[in-house]
Amino acid sequence: MGTTAVEKEIQTIKSISMTSLKNMFSVVVLAAIFAACQTGSRPEQTEMAIVPQPNEMTTLDGCFTVHSTTAFVVPDLPELKSAAGLINERFQQAAGFALEMTSEKPAKNFVALELDDLADFGEEGYELAVDENGVTIKASTARAGFYGLATMLQLLPPQIESQTLAANVDWVIPFVQIRDQPRFPWRGMHLDVCRHFVPVEFIKKQLDVMALFKMNTFHWHLTEDQGWRIDIKKYPKLTELGSIRTEGDGSEYGGYYTQDEIKEVVAYAAERFINVVPEIELPGHSLAALVGYPHLSCTGGPFQVRNVWGVEPDVYCAGKEETFHFLEDIINEVVPLFPYEYFHIGGDESPKDRWEECADCQKRIKAEGLKDEHELQSYFVQRIEKVLLAHDKKMVGWDEILEGGLAPSATVMSWRGEAGGIEAAKQGHDVVMTPGNWVYLDHYQGDSKVEPVAIGGYTTLEESYGYDPVPADLEGELAKHVLGTQGNVWSEYLYTPELFEYRIYPRIIALAEVGWTQKENKSYEDFLKRMDPQFVRLDFHDINYHIPLPEGPANHMAFIDEAKLAFTNTRSLKMVYTLDGSEPDQNALVYDSPLTFTENATVKIRSVLSTGTMSPVRTITVEKQELLPAVSVETSHTGLQGKYAEGVFIKVADLDSVEDWKTIQVNEKNLRTINNYQEPTGAILEGYFEIPEDGVYEFQTNFDQLFVGGRLLVNNDGEVKRYSRNNAQIALAQGTHPVKIIYLNNNIGGFPQSWNHFIVDYKKAGDEKFSQIKLENYSY
Template identity: 40%
Template sequence: MRATANRNAGRWLTATALLPAALCAIPAQAQDRLPLVPQPSTITRTAGSFTIANGATITADPSDAGAAAAARLLIAHVKTERGLALQTSPNGNIRFVRDAAIKGAEAYRLTVDASGAKITASGDAGLFYSAMTLAQLISPDRAFGQPVRIPAVTIDDAPRFGWRGLMVDTARHFQSLPSIYAIVDQMASVKLNTLHLHLSDDQGWRFEVKAYPKLTEIGSIRTSPSTGEAPGTRVGGFYTQDELRKLVAYAAERGIVIVPEIDLPGHAQALVAAYPDLGVIGDTPEVSNAWGVNPYLFNPGPKGIAFVKTVLDELMAVFPGTYIHLGGDEAVKDQWERSPEVQAQMAKLGIKDENGLQSWMIDQFGTYLASKKRRLIGWDEILEGGLPASASVMSWRGEKGAVDAANQNHDVVLSPAPTLYFDNLQSDRPDEPPGRLAIQSLATVYNYEPMPTGISADKAQHVLGAQANLWSEYIVTPYQMQHLIFPRAAALAEITWSGKDKRDFAGFLDRVQPQIRRWRKSKLEVADSAFAVGYTLDGTRGDALRTNRAKVVLATQAPYGTIRYTLDGKVPTARSAAYTAPLSVKPGVSIRAAAFDASGQPVAEPRLFETGRQALLTRTASDMIACPKGSLGLRLPLTSEAQGNAPVFNADIFDTCTAYPAAPMDVAKGFTIDIARLPRNWGLAHDVTKVRQHYNVTPHGELMVLVGCTVKGAKPVIAGTFPLPDPKAAPTRFSVKGTLPTIAGDRDVCLQFTSPTSDPFYAVERMTLLETR
């Protein structure tokens, strides 16, 4: 795609603040701890302070490009995050000084005293990171546009790890350049320094290769999957080399290296769609619209090897960083196993199995990259068949790959699923967007330790750092991408920059609040999932309906702030009642609550909980549980290209079944079920055998309503069976109604679809129980 980035223009800069200290007060919070994320290595407080106001000036040597850039970016951040306009001057009170005595390209010293602030570093990155620390000190509170008094302090700081990364998948869903620029800006604000771009996969090839133009002419566009109607829209896009060079330069100015990934030998369907002669079997597939693992591999013969080297040459001309990522993950070897040509190549090379062939292939490319003074890195599957000496490993299947590789003297990056997979949702709240349901909270990310215990002390230097991954099967909009990244990026930054002994989650929760406000001032979507109030009933909904009394427990995911609430649905304020114990209310009360910080400001949007009888009898897809032997793994959108965050459907893609939990059968007499038909677009490879098949007794299957389906040893009661319509002729959303048998107490109700797997996927959007037949 072609886009114009919104860059922070400016010339070299200088700063001084001239307001008397009496005009500004250090907030109480700042007196206890500085509002910095990540936490610096050493903070030494001294007497005095320095005030910064509009017109403050910065000095940087105009002949020092790195210092001038850092100063320019400091001015831009302060303007956005604090609303203060800093100016340039040859004799400013904020000074950028190059000092070779400070060891480490990313290390810095920031000194603040009554005369001003001095930013000192030996490297460009150190100067920039010191500027970002100062920008945070300038925006500690909500006093936007007001002067700020910074306490006198000396900060000596350097990172624990050299790789502090974030991967953005641009292949499953193409991500616009403006959205990537925005991510770069805010990665830099918390000292993340590596952006890994996943540029090819079965669903799209995003990097322009001039020697192979069909890769983007054909391979960058796919047809979105159908839900039974005519084929979907054509979607996709790609980045030109010139666009990516500009992004690389923009990122480099902010201390960020971009690592490109071309995924091989698997995840190659878009490649084979564009150049079938580079495939294995000889067919010409479409660019895939199925998420997961597809069978297409590239051909490792001489022509394929030459192709990859040409692609690598063009990649290296655009991306000057040390590492080139060549994937290597999830390459099911069936096509190689069934190819006489590939089998003959293996025999000629004396390679015993297909994993060995992948290892040989990786070694070819690693050697080629080494000849160009670059290094190959790949997902931990490249360990299978033997790890070439030239390779580094990014461990995603837990930590074992990293442990094994490091103990064999290979450099590693920790990127384990599910903890550092940011496409996993941050909470199970019903207002979360689509994504994976292996919930990874802010606390979970913060508590992750990037140095695995299985790596011996003398091998610890092989741990380069850690990286979070953001796969984009369910990321269509910048809002969705940002919601998943932030504020967990702050936790990632702290566990990779700060020393292990500096970690303190309670302190982090306090310090991350100003950073959240800074991001929002930068117009980012920052999830408030960790701080939003959630509601659970003490007892079942049936208990509340039978006794005409609901006992409601309020809590936030992260232990921060005071919960305040109202019982009339109005927005709570700092003067509203403080929550101290479960609320006992009559059904019909509307509870609205939010957590407030020590200054009386809400830290999340208020959330509403309705206790009316109709509300208690209604379950949405977010309330459903898995059927027996099942698991709800994904939160699906209505279509693959849906722009909205709702409706969403918690689903088990291996069985079209979800269950209404604890339905009060002695209260409910009937039901209404709202149904949606979704694309069935998953590449399951060998896991296809795990899909549960149900014999359909009508052409397109049925919905069966099974009461008591989770009671062991008991046959469920069939409350209704509804034939499903022809997907080609029926709307994608429809409803059915029925009656319930009279049964005492609560029962889970399974909603089992028996549609053939050749048809689209069905999901329940909502089930409402009725008190009349």
């Protein structure tokens, strides 16, 4: 992605420094808690703020206070000592003291972790009781004990998550009795680091937050068409060549993890009782591997690491034995790095084009008595399954592994809706439900016209929270095959670590509750209340979580007599605004009804959480205009005319240096020349179109620039032009108006401009739907 576009995306979602507001909120909460404990009443703010919601909880009057003298009673087991050490790190950093660990439980003033055989509570259930003597956590396993400690952390003031000393804090825990265990054993987050790479420290940060909310599975997507991210000693070209791609602007993008770094992450996760599942893609999504080892393809290459998103037709050749030897060698190196029992092989989006034309693959189909290329994929997957079984690993794959017959021991991740998971469960296979409509965290969670560019889709926090991983078709005995769910984070449009977090949070926390809490104990309204102190905890972890932006007007509004601007947001949060050009803060005007303007204005508006933390600012210019007069002109041709030049043009200004222009006329017959031209080009097109009646009109387009009546109206210069995010209004008189379009057929951020349709849309202000200005509507 070009530098300018990266900077623009970062600026769009840049975290607001709200330290003072965060501290103000925490002081208010603490004062309430302290006063409640002093009077013996129940501190509602703290006791109801556990996420995921415990399945059995009784609140009582009073609080226990943790002091530097409080004993930390921990059984003499390495895993429990390690878990207790993590808790003490929190106290040491935030409170300035660590609790003294002991195996002897005093009569009072203790935090005691006890191993106990809790019948029917499984490996992850625990009991927690807080009274005047202290905190007692009972669990049958170290993992369950850790979850009890995680609940205790959430009962403490949010400052327990502070990385620095928090002054004037009483470390109080309300009296409560909890019996709790998860609904599902698989509560995970998937992370694609191939399209965009993140460093080890970023992953550790996410693991810390996952542990806080009792998530137990980290699905690490390590290989793709756009980058190979894991060091394989036997095949060094996988990272020497496959980890680096040349972007559309000519820059290089790369990164990979050494095996020592992989071990470091896995060990860090294990300390937090998080299992790490590697994903090594096959037979598709394998182009990055084929760059260094092209003989394993059907065509022999040569290849380049894919620098655009989408599905790549070149895949591993299923007809060559060398392919399977190669993959077995890779598995032999990867398996020792990941002790967890599951191993993900991808198996999705593997086109059959090359196999259909490959003599080796057709020979394999005939020799094995296979019906077609779909059964060839099943053959491929089942051969890999045998390799994994020899390593005592359970194979996981996306639901395409159902094609041609499911491997006997496979677990299916159902992502194309729920049908694949339902079918697999009915065949007796375990499934992890990951359908895009609910758990794809790369989707928009707000209006695409105001949010940073995304792959598409629309999944709100409420929709993620409302997901039930057990479809109606799998109720009863079949429900036992549903292991759980996970949030999937595909990184095509996640250009920075901040954007990763902006998409992930808080929806992943909603899914943590989906995985843990029984349906009858869930409430979205209550979840939102319980999230208030959790946002403060996320602040202490420096998480750039999403706060819904004000939606409604375009960034550039026009009016003739009067303009009314109405704003909403996806969680009905408070909104504050200014009209004097200043940044809105806690003292700004509160939006409570549409704003009316009769003169030019600049509106700056943002949403506000109850904690005081604010969303990024939206700036809307409101301009009073007279109707732009139509022009009198005679045209004789349909379409547009202009000039174009071959070459890589990332910004409109790059066209200034062009000397070799070629003329072009664009109509339906030669549209492909300009719209889907395979070589990079830049074009300036001009013509006229008709406005049906006087009025204010809003325009949207993914062209780089759109001029109407000589005015630059829509400017997407340097951005990823996946969706129009720069809509603008203009007042136009009925009749003919000149239009100019600047179109750069480039690749910014992995999205080629040629993938867009040749479209400009417009609508009259107040109308709901846009109309397309088709090529036959233009003339010159």
